[in-house]
Amino acid sequence: MGSEVGTSPWIRTASGNVLAEIRKIRYSVSSNRDFRLHVLASELDGAFNSDLPLSINEGSVWAGRGLSGRSQVGVTLSYGSVTAVLAPEIWGTQNLDFQTFSYPENIPRPGDIGERMRHPLASPFHYPPHSIDLPQRLGYDSGMSLGPGQSSLSWESASVRIGVATESFRWGPSIRNPFLVSNNAQGFPRLFAQTTKPFESPIGDVHAQWILGRLEESSYFDNDPENDHRSLSGVIVTLNPSFEPNLSVGIGRVVYAPALGFMDLPTAAFDFVRSVGPVASETSDEQRPLGPDRIFSIFAHWSFPDAGLETWMEWGRSEEPRSIRDFLEAPHHSRGYTLGLRHDQSTTNSARLAIEAEITSLEPSQSFRLKKHGEWYTSRRVIQGYTHKGRVIGAGIGPSGSSQWLAVDWVAPRWNLGLFGTRMRLENEALYSYFPEYRRADVTLLAGVRGAGKIGPFRFEAAWAESIRLNYLFQTKPLPNDAYRGVDLRNQVLRLSFSATGA
Numbered sequence: 001m002g003s004e005v006g007t008s009p010w011i012r013t014a015s016g017n018v019l020a021e022i023r024k025i026r027y028s029v030s031s032n033r034d035f036r037l038h039v040l041a042s043e044l045d046g047a048f049n050s051d052l053p054l055s056i057n058e059g060s061v062w063a064g065r066g067l068s069g070r071s072q073v074g075v076t077l078s079y080g081s082v083t084a085v086l087a088p089e090i091w092g093t094q095n096l097d098f099q100t101f102s103y104p105e106n107i108p109r110p111g112d113i114g115e116r117m118r119h120p121l122a123s124p125f126h127y128p129p130h131s132i133d134l135p136q137r138l139g140y141d142s143g144m145s146l147g148p149g150q151s152s153l154s155w156e157s158a159s160v161r162i163g164v165a166t167e168s169f170r171w172g173p174s175i176r177n178p179f180l181v182s183n184n185a186q187g188f189p190r191l192f193a194q195t196t197k198p199f200e201s202p203i204g205d206v207h208a209q210w211i212l213g214r215l216e217e218s219s220y221f222d223n224d225p226e227n228d229h230r231s232l233s234g235v236i237v238t239l240n241p242s243f244e245p246n247l248s249v250g251i252g253r254v255v256y257a258p259a260l261g262f263m264d265l266p267t268a269a270f271d272f273v274r275s276v277g278p279v280a281s282e283t284s285d286e287q288r289p290l291g292p293d294r295i296f297s298i299f300a301h302w303s304f305p306d307a308g309l310e311t312w313m314e315w316g317r318s319e320e321p322r323s324i325r326d327f328l329e330a331p332h333h334s335r336g337y338t339l340g341l342r343h344d345q346s347t348t349n350s351a352r353l354a355i356e357a358e359i360t361s362l363e364p365s366q367s368f369r370l371k372k373h374g375e376w377y378t379s380r381r382v383i384q385g386y387t388h389k390g391r392v393i394g395a396g397i398g399p400s401g402s403s404q405w406l407a408v409d410w411v412a413p414r415w416n417l418g419l420f421g422t423r424m425r426l427e428n429e430a431l432y433s434y435f436p437e438y439r440r441a442d443v444t445l446l447a448g449v450r451g452a453g454k455i456g457p458f459r460f461e462a463a464w465a466e467s468i469r470l471n472y473l474f475q476t477k478p479l480p481n482d483a484y485r486g487v488d489l490r491n492q493v494l495r496l497s498f499s500a501t502g503a
Helices: 324-329 427-432
Strands: 019-028 034-038 043-049 066-072 075-079 080-086 089-093 143-147 150-156 158-166 190-195 199-201 202-214 229-241 247-258 293-304 309-317 335-346 352-361 402-411 415-426 442-455 458-470 474-480 483-486 488-502
Touching: none
Parallel strands: none
Antiparallel strands: 019 034, 034 075, 043 066, 043 488, 066 089, 075 080, 080 150, 089 143, 150 158, 158 190, 190 202, 199 202, 202 229, 229 247, 247 293, 293 309, 309 335, 335 352, 352 402, 402 415, 415 442, 442 458, 458 488, 474 483
């Protein structure tokens, strides 16, 4: 439930992410109130994709085709109960050309008045009713951006922390595809309040966090400047049962809605408890009147320290049941799920073998045969969907995606080396609702090697992978005898990371 800041997910290894302080300076202001300055780790990340963009859970960076990079520096300033973190980020991408295609809108003839409803780079699969701001490419040229990054300003008491922030964070136990909030998109500006120590209840310790954020549309969605912002109200509550301290269960809900400006945000503060009504009507109803939409999930994490084993799960619905009867008839309607485990096997010389696996599915459930429904993160009422600046805030595999992940790492005290692989099936709904002719699923297969090492105050991480994307954008080539062959594209992926971590 805390902040998630750091290196690319392709190279985050079993030893975890490091955001360390490399120097601490403490100035005594009085006997009971100190000014403290902490210099945070400097970070430099680089990415290379040879033929296609591949960018999942990389925060502010969109790793397009070619070279991309991110740099971060920062300090923490504390005075009494108030803490300010100044950690801006600068990132850039070469953004070389690759194949995209636009939705065939009815464009007027030359000389007629009119223009496209959506940008040519907007997703061709997500016009109403399954609308979302998910561009295929962030512009046609290379670019660079500077932002507040992992910054925050907060006040903390013995039990509560409140403040404003733009830092990245995650909700839930999933390591690859959290449903509600991940670091797939860059951090969005928000107010927050959270517990800093558990609330003791008769059934166990309770933690909670509330957020009220402002989401922004990308520059590659539509041409309406009046709908560029949305509100996001969310809450997560976790429980550590008193009978099992190694078990954690939780529930989270987010509600997002159109917002014309900052003055609309206060009215959305408690939208997370708001009933938004049914939104998945018949597909002929292409767009409902503007209003809120929502996602909810439940999750659990159970660790067995003596066995070196962790397990976790997350289950959610993009559409809540209309009644208990509706849930009992089709509990799997619009559902998504994640199952994961990690096992650390101790060996000799303080080293261990770590095995990590996770599967996630947001693909349409079988209930679509009887009940019409939308896709995860898309919306009939909030046309940008659940995104911030063109990136899904939740699971990086996106609408109606699925993935399987496996990694094996040898972890020593100051270095680690491992293998990893994943299969991702993207935009599965489009295969059935978008194309009238025969197509095949768009599937990415990726396998590679990763490693990390620490020398003095410096930490280095690297990963290389070979990837093949089968049936790119669902394309096939006709062959004799009514056969088809997919359009397959290969892609080489490289990730490098450097940070100064302290001794």
